[in-house]
Amino acid sequence: MKKNVVIFSRASSEAVMEDLRERYNLSVFLDPLGNDREAFMAALAEADGMLGANLKLGEEILKHAPRLKVISSISAGYDNYDLEYLQSRGIQLTNTPDAVTETTADTGFMLLMMTARRAVELAEHIKTGQWTASIGAAHFGVDVHGKRLGIIGLGRIGAALARRAHFGFEMSILYCGNSDKPQYEAEFGAKRLEMDELLGEADFICVCVPLSEQTRHLIGAREFALMRPDTLFINIARGPVVDEAALIEALRAGQLHGAGLDVFEQEPLPTDSPLLAMPNVVALPHIGSATVEARELMARTAANNLIAVLDGETPAYPILIF
Numbered sequence: 001m002k003k004n005v006v007i008f009s010r011a012s013s014e015a016v017m018e019d020l021r022e023r024y025n026l027s028v029f030l031d032p033l034g035n036d037r038e039a040f041m042a043a044l045a046e047a048d049g050m051l052g053a054n055l056k057l058g059e060e061i062l063k064h065a066p067r068l069k070v071i072s073s074i075s076a077g078y079d080n081y082d083l084e085y086l087q088s089r090g091i092q093l094t095n096t097p098d099a100v101t102e103t104t105a106d107t108g109f110m111l112l113m114m115t116a117r118r119a120v121e122l123a124e125h126i127k128t129g130q131w132t133a134s135i136g137a138a139h140f141g142v143d144v145h146g147k148r149l150g151i152i153g154l155g156r157i158g159a160a161l162a163r164r165a166h167f168g169f170e171m172s173i174l175y176c177g178n179s180d181k182p183q184y185e186a187e188f189g190a191k192r193l194e195m196d197e198l199l200g201e202a203d204f205i206c207v208c209v210p211l212s213e214q215t216r217h218l219i220g221a222r223e224f225a226l227m228r229p230d231t232l233f234i235n236i237a238r239g240p241v242v243d244e245a246a247l248i249e250a251l252r253a254g255q256l257h258g259a260g261l262d263v264f265e266q267e268p269l270p271t272d273s274p275l276l277a278m279p280n281v282v283a284l285p286h287i288g289s290a291t292v293e294a295r296e297l298m299a300r301t302a303a304n305n306l307i308a309v310l311d312g313e314t315p316a317y318p319i320l321i322f
């Protein structure tokens with residue numbers, strides 16, 4: 001008999017959806033906690049597996065899914081899921097890290113370049129007819145090549161960003177994290193520092209850590225005060241790793257030169273956020289992995305994870321150990 005799988009967001013691949021449809025009874029909900037809530041809750045009662053992204057899943061919802069064996073997240077980050085609860089229920093959680101690494105690093109480096117060279121501000125300048133004379137010092141950006149990039153969390157994405165910076169732009173790489181990374185020290189000369197030291201030394205700082213109870217508001221007023229007024233700050237990880245109110249204050253006070261942000265404490269970012277009115281902030285709508293290729297690979301990886309668990313096999317990317 002076919003197993004039941006609940007899809008709780010769009011998987012950006014029709015081919016993957018077709019494969020899943022052949023194997024399972026699929027119930028697809030694009031607005032599971034809104035318009036589709038009643039049907040979604042009803043489908044959970046029979047669900048063996050779930051696949052999707054961008055939904056907070058803990059006991060309140062999952063207690064309605066007594067048969068559930070696996071949640072396959074179409075994402076690298078898994079801060080949306082209550083790991084303790086899943087562990088206690090024996091429900092496996094899987095993710096798609098390698099599928100997003102290079103694309104998210106591309107986004108990070110793009111943000112870094114856009115922020116350094118004031119790309120959005122100057123593109124607006126020309127679009128609004130203000131380019132009436134040669135660009136002068138008031139509109140100059142700062143160089144990227146040869147500078148120091150400080151990476152908070154030198155994992156998959158951090159290392160992919162570091163390679164772009166080091167091999168493409170001759171940047172030196174500083175990092176802080178839980179452990180030494182001898183492989184990256186050998187590969188691109190990364191140097192491990194205490195976080196406080198890194199904050200004062202780096203020209204560019206990029207946040208690449210997962211969101212957890214340990215990293216929530218890892219960067220706040222104290223940390224911004226340790227940065228130099230010429231520092232450019234980039235966040236491509238998760239909004240709540242940074243105390244956004246403290247970031248806004250630091251930018252207002254000139255403690256930072258600018259910021260490039262792909263993620264925010266509240267998403268979508270409220271349209272009245274002060275960040276949107278700051279010319280030295282480049283804000284993107286959480287597009288780290290938003291390319292056709294990456295989203296296709298994420299969907300395929302997530303489907304393979306789901307199938308493996310439902311077949312009683314070990315998935316490629318398990319989060320929990322039973």
Ligand SMILES: NC(=O)C1=CN([C@@H]2O[C@H](COP(=O)(O)OP(=O)(O)OC[C@H]3O[C@@H](n4cnc5c(N)ncnc54)[C@H](OP(=O)(O)O)[C@@H]3O)[C@@H](O)[C@H]2O)C=CC1
Pocket residue numbers: 076077078097100101104152153154155156157158176177178179180208209210211214215236237238262263286287288289
């Ligand atoms: N903007 C976007 O669209 C995207 C955002 N992301 C986000 O990026 C995050 C990172 O992804 P990925 O690189 O694949 O993850 P990895 O697990 O490969 O790397 C995370 C790194 O963070 C380090 N780390 C963990 N806790 C701390 C801490 N308290 N202080 C400093 N460093 C710490 C880890 O160090 P150690 O190895 O020593 O434990 C590890 O090196 C994801 O969790 C997700 O939230 C991911 C994809 C797209």
Ligand SMILES: O=CC(=O)O
Pocket residue numbers: 074075076077078100288289
């Ligand atoms: O934010 C995206 C992810 O894959 O995590």
